[in-house]
Amino acid sequence: MGEPRAGRPSVSRVNDRRLRPLGLTFAQMPVLAALSKADALSQKELAGLARIEQPSMAQLLARMDRDGLIRRTPPSMIDGSA
Numbered sequence: 001m002g003e004p005r006a007g008r009p010s011v012s013r014v015n016d017r018r019l020r021p022l023g024l025t026f027a028q029m030p031v032l033a034a035l036s037k038a039d040a041l042s043q044k045e046l047a048g049l050a051r052i053e054q055p056s057m058a059q060l061l062a063r064m065d066r067d068g069l070i071r072r073t074p075p076s077m078i079d080g081s082a
Contacts, residue, residue: 011026012026012027015029023067023069024069027050027052027060028060028064028069030046030049030050031046031050031057031060031061031064031070032069034046034049034050035070040073042075043057043058043061046061
């Protein structure tokens with residue numbers, strides 16, 4: 001595939017522009033798609049599905065939580081160990 005041609009925007013940037021009016025970004029799409037199929041997934045599971053590192057996923061999820069797109073739940077509330 002290689003690098004995008006000089007002056008040509010990446011697929012991610014093009015999609016970010018299209019999603020911006022909805023308050024979304026291209027990076028959020030795998031998270032939203034995965035969560036639409038499962039009630040709760042761990043940060044580790046989401047990072048694996050999206051094929052990004054866990055620190056990047058943590059930042060993405062924090063922004064999505066802040067923006068009201070998702071609601072983060074502590075693991076103890078999900079697995080019943082609380």
